[in-house]
Amino acid sequence: MSSDNIRYRVVSAIASELISAGLADVIADSAHFKLVASLGSIDDALTRLALDRPDLLIVDAAAVTDLNNLRATLGSDVTLVALVHSYVPLTELRRYDAVLDVAQSRGELIRTLIDAAHAATDDDGSGNNTENNYELSKRETDVLVLVAKGLTNKEIADDLNLSVHTVISHRKNIMHKTGIKSVAGLTMYAMLNKLL
Secondary structure, X not given: OOHHXXXXXXXXXXXXXXXXXXXXXXXXXXXXXXXXXXXXXXXXHHHOHHHHOOOEEEEEHHHOOOHHHHXXXXXXXXXXXXXXXXXXXXXXXXXXXXXXXXXXXXXXXXXXXXXXXXXXXHOOOOOOOOHHHOOOOHHHHHHHHHHHOOOOHHHHHHHHOOOHHHHHHHHHHHHHHHOOOOHHHHHHHHHHOOXX
16 A cells, blocks of 8 residues: 555544544545544543554644653654644744644645654655655745745735744745755755746
8 A cells, every 4th residue: 555545543632622623624534544533631642542543643732731751652653743723932843743733724734744644654764754755835835935035934924814823834844844944945945946
């Protein structure tokens, strides 16, 4: 079976019933994922870890009080995804395998989950992770072009009618997918790919 046909097992640990229901609806739209449990807390998810055997655990980033302990409990077999609906420091978000923002479109949410799941399975321990082969989404490309033009996060957010936090999430995804960390490098990437 190709990696595109794999159904990844997902557990969500989100206290808000509204956000949890919306996330469940988005996941149900993708043939790549199966939501095996939608729980109200991280403690519930950890208690059921052996039973649910998730490939991805989506948690409310604002509810995580001890990320180190959570990572240690999960081990390396579970991809940890932060769901963001309010401010969380960028330094904390960088410690997750992927970040979902409630302001993202349905397609962007699924693409982020697919990228996170593939990154986990593509890493064969040889250091030849294929994360640099991922295509940027339309919105990520829009953000990349504006980054390359020298706009600030606030200016990009205003131009694309997004929150600043969503712009930051897109920039993080762009850096993850391209493997480029500097604005100069991203500008060169945009020029080489004829985006400017």
